[in-house]
Each structure stands twice: as structure tokens, then as C-alpha cells.
Amino acid sequence: MTTATSGRPHLGTALSLGEWSVASDGDAVLSCVGLGSCVAVTMHDPVAKVGAMAHMVLPDSTAARSTPAGAKFVDIAIPLLLQELQAKGALTRRLRICLAGGAQMLQNSSAAMQIGLRNADAAHQQLAERGLTVAGESLGGTRGRTMRLSIGTGRVTVTVPGEQEVEL
Amino acid sequence: MAKVLIADDAAFMRMKSAQLLKELGHEVIEAENGEEAVSLFSEHSPDAVLLDITMPVMDGLDALKAIMAKDPKAKVAMVTAMGQQQVIMEAIKAGAKDFVVKPFDASRIEEALWKLVK
């Protein structure tokens, strides 16, 4: 678990696997760098100017033998971020939610091995169950991605090396 | 001059082996996996077969068994990095005449071929 630190100029907080962060500092930039089969979720309340991000690795904590702490599992990370944002004054209905990642890095892997696809499905399901919609997403494919959320502006970008940055 | 079937999933290895065999004056048929090797064996009846083991679709040990079932007199040598005792035993039991551990030098392949087609 990490929390974005303030201080400027702000290069941003990169979340590694299973980490999450909630930030309200207008200069803060949260990022997930080098997402492969992992899925990152961003949630931002433009009125409360608070946002959160999680670097999720696996779809389902019930299949796990390891400790389900942090944001490692999609089914734990999404409710956790919603709760933490509310605690910081965000309103769930105002949240702009984006998803990125879930690539299939290996071709010809069996269905059970398609963790990227399963992560993306799990994220959609967790949000849909709470009546939340996805404002923008960049999911699937075979390439790694980097996703960034600027807390001050709510701007969400996705970059793939060698390609133009995309705004979600 | 012999007709030699080589099976390796790595284009790089097929290129190297084919180059070497052609320099030695042999005719080369290339297969990318075990299944292709079995069907090209039936089609071309090669004098000798050099089989990699670690290949997609069908591995070299299964291809060896399929080829020996089609022609018990087939002359097959395994050419593989997987030089584990158990694997060598399995290949010899299934009818492989030689077992060349990759990476090989040219003289080792020449020797294996000579043993197969003498």
C-alpha cells in the first residue's frame, strides 16, 4: 500500500504490482508503468479533486493461496478504492473510471492462462455489479502499456512504446 | 549424397543445419515441427532424419515413434539441447540411432549422418 506524497515538482508515483494509492494533491500524478496482463484502474472525482489508482495483477482472491492484501486482486482492489475515495470526500456517482492493461503477452496460451482477459473481465464485472460505468478503456491486445492519472486535472493517458499517447 | 530430413522449430537452426548439409553435398528437406516431419517422411522417404525434440504441435520423441511405426528401418538421430539421461534413454529405446546434443559442431553432425547412411 502506498500513498502519494506531496512535494513539487512532482514526477509522479509509480505503483508496482498490487499497490494502490489515493491522492488529493493537485500536482500528483499516479501511474502504472509497464502493464502487461495486469489491469490498472483509475477513479477520479472532478469536484472533490481526489483520485485513486490500483495496479491489479489477478482477477480473483478466492483462488489465492497468498495473502490478499493490497490491490493484487481485482475483486478486492475495486471495492477498496471506492471505500478509500469516499473517506476522502469523493462521491461514487461522480467518479470517472478508466481501465487499461489486460494484454495477452504470450500468443497461443490456453484459456486458463489468459490472465489479461480474465483481469479485464473481472474489472468490468466488479464495476457493473455496483452500477458503475467505464468512461474510457484501453484493454487487451498484445502490447504493454503505461497508464497515468493527473489528480489536478483528472486527465488519464495511456502510452504504448513507439505509439502516440492516447487520452482516455 | 543422401536425402536428409531435418526437423527443428527454430528457423535459425534449420538455416545452420541446411547450410552445413548442403556443403556436404546432401539434399535437405525441412520440417518446422514433429507433425510436419512425420508427413514429410512419408512423402519423401529420406535416407536419414535429424530430429529436434522440443518443438510445438508434436515434439521430436512423438515424431520419432510415429516415424519408426511407419518404417521400422528409418534412420533417425535426435539433435537436441535436452540431453537428460531419461530423455536419451527414451529416444534410444524408441529407435533413435544417435543422440547429438546441441549446440553441436559441424563434425559431430557429419559423424552422425555417416553412421546413419553408411
Place this chain on the structure above:
Amino acid sequence: MTDPAMQKWADLVSLGTANAMTGLSQMIGQAIEVREFELEQVPVASISQYVGGAEAQSVGIYLTVTGAADGHLMLIYEPHIAFAFVDLLMMQAPDTTTEMTPMAASALGEMGNVIGAFFLNAIADATGLSLRPSPPTVMTDMAGALLDVVTADILLYSDDTYLADTTFATADRDISGAFFVIPSQGLLEAILSNEIASAA
């Protein structure tokens, strides 16, 4: 892992790595000097730090292990190191390869096949377990994205892993690289239980 188990694993990985370097040396026709061999328990989430950071564009050569247990082997190099290996493998002058052509990827795949097979051969022969490598997959992407292939599976079982980090160099060309062995839980359990059982 207990200390004796850790020591067994270290011994086996060291044995396998030495054999893998022998294979690589034969393949490129040059001596390989192992400069450093380290086995550490590290958080899975931090592995990308060992390969230049999650965003570093990298070349990964990935093999799965099947047989007595399932596992993964991955080699990760900065692109210029990977291209230097391609030049060695294809017997070309240094700096000939500047992009990942299908033939370059195939040469690196074969290098992964030799390194992976030699690593497993040594461990298989030492433990009596059958450990077979899959055909290699060669990928170019950010290190973090490449490592997801391995780390997602490990994180299902454990937050830590045992990273074997070998730094090696060729005698006459300035090529150094790292060879990581990151065992899956199943591979670790099978190897250690077998090894301890056979030693008992």
C-alpha cells in the same frame, strides 16, 4: 523456505546455471565468464528493478517447464545486448543487428532453448526428476509487461520469490547479461521435496 531448503535450491540453481553457461559458451563458440551469481528472496513486485525498471524496453525469452512440475524460465536483456547476442550467434560483425527480424528472434529463441535445456538437464540429472522446456517465445516490450507473464502466476501463491541473478560476460566482446530463474511454487515444491527425500 527453511535454511537447508534454501541451500538446496541455491546448490541446484547454481549447478543448473553453470551448465546453462556451458551451453551458451558452446553455442557462441566463446568462453563465458560468470561474474556474479546471487540468490535472493525478493518481493515479486520488485523484480522489475533488477532489469532496469518496469518501463525499460527489453527483450524477453520465455520458456515454460513441464514434466515433474510446472515452472517458468525467463531471460531478459536490454535490446542492444540481445542484438549483440544475435550477432554472435549468426557469426556477424558487432553492431550488424539493429532490429528484431524474424531470424534474429529465432536465433535468440534457440539461445533460450539451449540455456533453458542445459539448466534443466543439470537439475533433472541431479534430482532424477523429468523437467522439460517448452519451445521458446521471444517478446519485445517493457520489462514490467514481460515480467507479468511470470509474476502473475507466482503472486497467486506467494508475495516473495527466489530470484537467481547471474551476471556473465564474454571474453572478447563487451556483452554482459542477466539470467533470471524465478521458480513457480509447484517447481520449487517438487524439486525441494524430491531433493530432500533423496538425500534422506
